[in-house]
Amino acid sequence: MTRRSFLGGLAAFAVLPTLRECAVPDAQGISAYPFTLGVGSGDPLPDGVVLWTRLAPDPIGGGGLPNEPISVLWEVATDPDFDEVINRTGALARPDRGYAIHKDLRGLEPDRWYWYRFSVGDWVSPVGRTRTAPAVDCVPGQLRFGLATCQNYRHGYYTAHANLANEDLDLVFHVGDYIYESSGQGPVRPTPGVATTLEDYRARYALYRSDPDLQAAHAAFPWVVTWDDHEVEDNYAADLDKHGNDPATFLPRRAAAYRAWWENQATRLPPPTGPDLPIHRRLRWGRLADLWVLDTRQYRSNQPCGDGGAPLCDDNFDPELTMLGDAQEAWLTDGLLSSEARWNVLAQQVVFGDMQIGTAVNHDQWDGYPLARQRLLDLFASEDVANPVVLSGDLHAAFAADLHQQVQDPTTPVVATELLTPSISSNFNPDAAPLWENLMMQRPYVHHANGTNRGYVTCRLTPDALDARWRYVETVTEPTSAVFTGFELHRVAGPAAPAGGGAAC
Numbered sequence: 001m002t003r004r005s006f007l008g009g010l011a012a013f014a015v016l017p018t019l020r021e022c023a024v025p026d027a028q029g030i031s032a033y034p035f036t037l038g039v040g041s042g043d044p045l046p047d048g049v050v051l052w053t054r055l056a057p058d059p060i061g062g063g064g065l066p067n068e069p070i071s072v073l074w075e076v077a078t079d080p081d082f083d084e085v086i087n088r089t090g091a092l093a094r095p096d097r098g099y100a101i102h103k104d105l106r107g108l109e110p111d112r113w114y115w116y117r118f119s120v121g122d123w124v125s126p127v128g129r130t131r132t133a134p135a136v137d138c139v140p141g142q143l144r145f146g147l148a149t150c151q152n153y154r155h156g157y158y159t160a161h162a163n164l165a166n167e168d169l170d171l172v173f174h175v176g177d178y179i180y181e182s183s184g185q186g187p188v189r190p191t192p193g194v195a196t197t198l199e200d201y202r203a204r205y206a207l208y209r210s211d212p213d214l215q216a217a218h219a220a221f222p223w224v225v226t227w228d229d230h231e232v233e234d235n236y237a238a239d240l241d242k243h244g245n246d247p248a249t250f251l252p253r254r255a256a257a258y259r260a261w262w263e264n265q266a267t268r269l270p271p272p273t274g275p276d277l278p279i280h281r282r283l284r285w286g287r288l289a290d291l292w293v294l295d296t297r298q299y300r301s302n303q304p305c306g307d308g309g310a311p312l313c314d315d316n317f318d319p320e321l322t323m324l325g326d327a328q329e330a331w332l333t334d335g336l337l338s339s340e341a342r343w344n345v346l347a348q349q350v351v352f353g354d355m356q357i358g359t360a361v362n363h364d365q366w367d368g369y370p371l372a373r374q375r376l377l378d379l380f381a382s383e384d385v386a387n388p389v390v391l392s393g394d395l396h397a398a399f400a401a402d403l404h405q406q407v408q409d410p411t412t413p414v415v416a417t418e419l420l421t422p423s424i425s426s427n428f429n430p431d432a433a434p435l436w437e438n439l440m441m442q443r444p445y446v447h448h449a450n451g452t453n454r455g456y457v458t459c460r461l462t463p464d465a466l467d468a469r470w471r472y473v474e475t476v477t478e479p480t481s482a483v484f485t486g487f488e489l490h491r492v493a494g495p496a497a498p499a500g501g502g503a504a505c
């Protein structure tokens, strides 16, 4: 089908009130395929979703575009063949936004799948599939989500993403370490030097997003993303870099990293204008689940006791110590207490439950902020908070755990479930993995532990139950791999919150 006959066919739908005819932009001097970074979508609402792409004819060589805005056409259809296009309009890819498009599409129907694509001249992007959330005032039958973290490009191929793309899911959470700012060769793929500038971070996202398996996972579902440390720098805390240097030198780097993150993710957030970018937000899946997307990096206190694996010290018990910052913690507390959803999913970065081994504490995780953690555990115990599920990543190893109100005391009530997802590709010391797995499995509240395999988690929530699967790939050192289920966790929903309820959608 030629472009002309395709457009002619569209005329049949001109009666649709949302359809706006729009001239196809010409090539504007672009001489190579500009959709090398694929497409994506994110942050679904009942009436809308954000569509994303970023033009880069030469993704690794600096983009390859003139320093001018480029007109891009986007199209949305109710079928994968684009027989029923419901909206097509132009947008500008601007140099000051890294030639990214963020189209906050509205006017859609709730609880429905859509297909979208972009074009410039005769260049047409891959087709992405996305969907809206159910209406907010009813209880849908299910939410199926994937959970991913830690995808160091040089550590492995994205065999996990290739398999994730084939799962039957409504959305994917990514809880951070989407890129790694660090340098190094191999063992599987090379990456350039340490990223510190906006151009560096843009190039790093271009490298990662040029991967066809990552593109397939983005094209298959809307994503809901947050970040961890490596989107900026290893183990940074608020305005302090890893070494605690003067914030005046670190904040410009953070601003560049946040800017590149914004350009490269399909979120509804406004673009940052400086070193701050509030990204914590709430999404809803009808009255089945509230999705609390958290940021444990931007506002946290510096890791106490010198970080590393030091034993607990007095500083860990400073009541001022915070992981979320006061404003985000108050927002989460108020939100959980007033939630009318059957489940409360907390999409956050670092391990929440007990990971202490002997006296060794990883102060970058919630273990390092025990009083801040206890405030949330006590909140989870409230009868006003229904069925919290804590998602976590960062460790490069996986577990399934019950969270007791006192995390190390199994005689206290279970107040939440933690799903710790394995890394997509980032390595975990293979010699340490069996020891770590054995130590974890000795804890009565840990039901599965795996430091050996890479992969992801899938989870299905219904009004009555949670069913999660730990999905592992056999290898990340080959371009393709089979996937297998290493563990399944089933949890029956506890009571709804007093304000909960609602009719089925």
Ligand code: FE
Binding pocket: 150, 151, 177, 230, 394, 395, 396, 426
């Ligand atoms: Fe990581």
Ligand code: CA
Binding pocket: 177, 228, 229, 230, 394
């Ligand atoms: Ca991390």
